Amino acid sequence: MAGPANHLAFVCPRFAEGVTVGGAERLLRNLADRAACAGRRVSFLSTCARDHFTWRNELAPGTRRVGSLEVTFFPVDEGRDVETFLRLQDAISRGRPLSRSDQESWLRNSVNSTALCEHLRTHAAEYDRIIAGPYLFGLTYFASQILPHKTLLVPCLHDEPFAYQSVLGEMFRVVAGCMFNSEPERDLARRLHGIEPARCAVVGMGLDPFEADAEAFALRHALGAPYIVYCGRREPLKGTPLLLDYFAAFRARTGRELKLVLTGSGQFELPPDLEGHVLDVGVVSEQEKQQAMAGAVCFCHPSVNESFGIVILESWLARTPALVHGCGEVLRWQCGRSNGGLWFRNYPEFEEELALLLDNDALCDQLATAGRAYVLREYAWDAIDRKMSDALARLGRA
């Protein structure tokens, strides 16, 4: 029988604030905020890093109050062997099996914070539950070993080579339970690591509805042509190069005047023939992002590594349909369940679907309306709060 969950510790390698963005970080921050608003005492334990490429200690260590949260920043361990980490990471990416000791070495040389883990050990009695995530960090792995009977994992799991490592499977099995973002993510975790249904809960994250001016973004940036949009990290794992290649091929083959708008962080290489046709506005305010979404023909999400897909839910709230990669199980599932978007497996399907959306305003409206209704129904905060309370009551013991 689970004990009361009055004092929660959230553990996440980065704290979502200002330009520190990332779906998993945002999700954990939002869940922590909601738990605090519901009257629970919440301590958020994170590191002094802001940049997920360098992991430099940029923030001052110590505790400060951020809204309703008590956030403590701990330094990331210095002197990790980045060369070894990258060598092992590369081997995993290429599907090579790693020995147990190599897997441990990979996690030891990942992002860690000895100070944070020490804090958990010394304050063990204070916390009723520890909610840690995402799964792919040494910090999450080692933090989950300290008080496994109190730890709930928010893995944000993807079907990628890292997810198949046996040490991570042990982490999934040793903790008190897992809070997943979606049913496909839960099913993947069960398939890979054999977690019993009783230790699984699907929670996700709530979204507040908003209204955005659909013309403001295009006017402000003098776009002068219809555009598709992508918001989020720009990197190969998120499918950014694929999106650029598909967009270039679409323009070249169809001769249609179409722009691509990108928001978010990360560098990418712009092919020369796309000069003047891609607008990269970088990290922008929520309002700017929502307006960019609202004015787009569709939100194109080429990533296959998603456990939830916050941005496509936001695009539906902005009344914009989605066009996603069909190999991304979660995004395809969200589109199928909501009737809010289409999915492609290859370029020809992408071309046909994008052309269809460009030519058929009625279809776009229908998809967007269905998508918005779905988010308002499934991801209202009240519903998510209930799911999180159930999970906290059912999983783990104080």
Added chain:
Amino acid sequence: MSTTPLEIGADGVDVQQVVAEIRKTVEAKREQGAYHDARIAVAERRNLMNVKDDEAFIDFFLECLRDAVFVDINDFEIRERRPILGGALKTFKKVIWGLLKFYTYRLWSQQNEINGLLMTAVESVDDKYGKRVAALERELAALRANPPSDRES
């Protein structure tokens, strides 16, 4: 170039059905060769779907390469869309092309020769290793069906 034949009404849209219709359209157009285009082969380099089905992708890639391998080095009609000074510009372009033709013709001829040789080499490597892999797979299947220990006993 895309010519979307689908007409989808606004009411009661079912995305499963829309995607299924799109796939049918793509298949029909694929059979007509609408996607044998080097630009698609380039765009598909990084598609994860191809990694999962690399055999089909290599066939598709080679098909696109066959279509794109020879550069068109023939004369072409010189046009000028600008109305003002259009005639003069067209004459100017013709003169420039006349001057460059003898040089570019030789250059592209050599390029076509290299492209053709490379294409032949890639095809023969694909053919050779395809046959070798098929033979090995047959041998493996035979061994699985009749393991050595069974034969000995």
